[in-house]
Amino acid sequence: MSVSDGWLIAVAGYAILLAWPLTTVILVWFAIRYVGTHRASVVNRKLASGGGRPDHFWIIVPALNEEAVVANTVTAALGLRGPAGTLSRVLVVDDGSDDRTPEVLAAISHPRLHVMRRELPEARQGKGxxxxAAYRFIAGLTEREGVPAERVVLGIIDGDGQGSDNILVEVARLMGDTKVGAVQAQVRIRNRDKLLGAVQDLEFGAIVDACQNMRNALDTVGLGGNGQFxxxxxxxxxxxxPWSSCLVEDMELGLRMHLSGMSIRYTSRASVTQQAVVDIRRLTRQRTRWAQGNLQCARYLGSLFASGNIARTALVEIFHYLVSPWANAVVTILLTLTGAVGTLGLLIGHPLPILPTWFALGESLGIWLVVTMFPGLVWVLVHRAKRADEALPRMLLAALAYPAFLLLGMAATYRALGRQLTGKHSWAKTERLVEEPLALQTA
Structure with missing residues (x-):
């Protein structure tokens, strides 16, 4: 390898290494710049004064073996209120539970609660x-009641989810514009007193929130599994x-809506809280499912680029969202191999031109460490500025753990690729933690 080749590799390596913190800075700048701008104010006034405001809400709770949390979830959902004159109901889909979920649901008596029990073989075919099944039931009932379908909204709150008190009011406000077909609420983590929970709240409360705010500007907001309306x-x-058997049925639904020309809005003014996965093995399994679903949705890229409903800049953002996890996985391998080969070369007396001495290797590792830690610390500042509801020492610890959290995501990405290539599409639900019971409102 010549010296010029070595410098070329070095420049390319540092460019790849610096891409992550640079992207972080751009994302934070773009997201913060958009929020509160004149354009956002105009959009908000238009939405608030539009004629498409819904007056019927259904909260759908998909439940499979949710005995630990479903009572609190249903209680919280029944307590949600929309604008004056609106009706909100809760539909729990018991998807063939074989634990105490049916008994827990039977013990809740409320006029606005409906329980749909699905039995095998129809049950357990996936969340989608x-x-x-819930959608078809609601569509049929809406038609029989003579309610216009455009005035009815279906919200999805997972078995461990709890919506903020203002969530239905905020969704109604955003849907004042008849072009808005769906709204995604911010997701937060409740049990963030543990390190893994704090890291996941840093992810949802700052990083995902910034990404979704940027997508608001590009009109490419994606739907999440929890808090979609x-x-x-x-x-x-x-x-x-509408929902498919894809492992991330929410993402696919959002892509189909964009292809149909329907707008999706995101709000951080209302939120849905959920439990963090605090076990490494279970967290890896969850992220593997998400990564495999991401890969499955890549088949929509051709249709998105061929569609005239999405701006070119928005397509670039969607392309980045679907492809970047796999590009990051490849870059990680290349950087790891470069470091390993450089170390081996120094040990056997044949160093790489880009790492000629142990000092150079140490210098590169120092740069790598700073670059790796920088994004997490920036996101802690964003989280602190926007949320201010968590202790700074715990979030700083979460920032230090964030690179390891990303490595776990990389491992899940490789595992997902292997599952996809071998045709494995089965899924396992996320286990729940028992919480203190909530008081049921009877009104």
């Missing part, structure tokens, strides 16, 4: 199929099964 008329336009 459970949501489709869709207009019934929008779902009807997508057929009898």
């Amino acid at each position: 199929e459970a949501l489709n 869709s207009r019934l008329s929008t779902l009807i336009s997508l057929g009898t099964a």
Whole structure:
């Protein structure tokens, strides 16, 4: 290898290494710049004064073996109130539970609670199929009641989810514009007193929030599995099964809505809280499922680029969102191999031109350490500025743990690729933690 080749590799390596913190700075700048700008104010006034405000809400709770949390989830959902004159109901889809979930639900008596029990073989075909069954039930009931479908909204709150008190009011405000077919609420973590929980709240409360705010500007907001609210008329336009069997059925639904020309908005003014996964093995399994679903959704890239409903800049952002996890995985391998080969070369007396001495190797490792830690610390500042509801020492510790959290995500990415290539598409639900019971409101 010549000296010029070595410098070329060095420049390329440092460019790749610096791409992450540079992207972080740009994302934070863009997200903060958009929030509160004149354009945002105009959009908000338009949404607030629009004629598409819904007056019927359904909160769907998909439940499979949720005995530990479903009572609190249903209690919290029944306590949600929309704007004056609106009706909110809760539909729990018991998807063939074989624990005490049916008994827990039977013990809750409330006029606005409906429970749908699915039995095998229809049950346990994935969250998407459970949501489709709920959707068809609500669509049929809406038609019989003579309610216009565009005035009805279906919200998804997972078995461990709890919406903020203002969430229905905020969704109604954003859906004042008839072009808005869905709204995604911010997701937060409740049990962030543990390190893994704090890291996941840093992810959702700062990083994902910034990404979604940027997508608001590009009109490419993605739907999440928890806290998504869709207009019934929008779902009807997508057929009898809006949700698919994809491992991330929420992402696929959002992509289909964008292809149909429907707008999705994101709000951080309202939120849904959920439990963090505080076990490494279970967290890896969860992220593997997400990564495999991401890979499955990549098949929509061609249709998105061929569609005239999405701006070119928005397509670039969607492309980055679907492809970047796999690019990051490849870059990680290349950087790791470069460091390993450089160390081996120094040990056997044949150093690489880019790492000619042990000092140079140590200098590179120091730069790598600073670059690796920088994004997490920046996101802690964002989290602190926007949330201010968590102790700074704990969040700083979460920032230090964030690179290891990303390595776990990389491992999940490789595992997901292996599962996809070998045709494994089965899924396992996330285990829940028992919480203190909430008081049920009877009104």
